[in-house]
Amino acid sequence: xxxxxxxxxxxxxxxxxxxxxxxINGDWIGWLPFKSxxxxxxxxxxxxxxxxxxxxxxxxxxxxxxxxxxxxxxxxxxxxxxxxGGxxxxxxxxxVDEKLLEGE
Numbered sequence: 001x002x003x004x005x006x007x008x009x010x011x012x013x014x015x016x017x018x019x020x021x022x023x024i025n026g027d028w029i030g031w032l033p034f035k036s037x038x039x040x041x042x043x044x045x046x047x048x049x050x051x052x053x054x055x056x057x058x059x060x061x062x063x064x065x066x067x068x069x070x071x072x073x074x075x076x077x078x079x080x081x082x083x084x085g086g087x088x089x090x091x092x093x094x095x096v097d098e099k100l101l102e103g104e
Contacts, residue, residue: 005021006082007054007056007096008054008090010084011085013101014055016032017079020076026076026077026079027102030048033070034067042070044069047100048096049093053085054085054093056090057093059093059094
């Protein structure tokens with residue numbers, strides 16, 4: 001099942017399939033190795049946090065340990081277009097930098 005993720009301004013920026021996160025072009029950008037909603041890059045760096053239907057970076061995030069490397073998940077296929085998500089303010093967060101969403 002595909003879960004669409006938006007910035008705080010409502011722009012579609014990523015989607016989730018299982019424990020893997022992809023940018024809108026279908027490039028694998030991260031995964032969720034722990035039971036939290038924190039997303040890490042394939043190289044193990046904190047990328048952002050999923051809060052409801054938003055993908056943002058927390059200004060303070062607790063270290064959860066090294067997530068390891070899960071192995072490449074393959075191409076997820078075309079996810080469709082979800083439209084506009086609407087504006088949502090989430091205290092203690094900022095939007096994920098567009099360069100981080102391009103993948104490694």
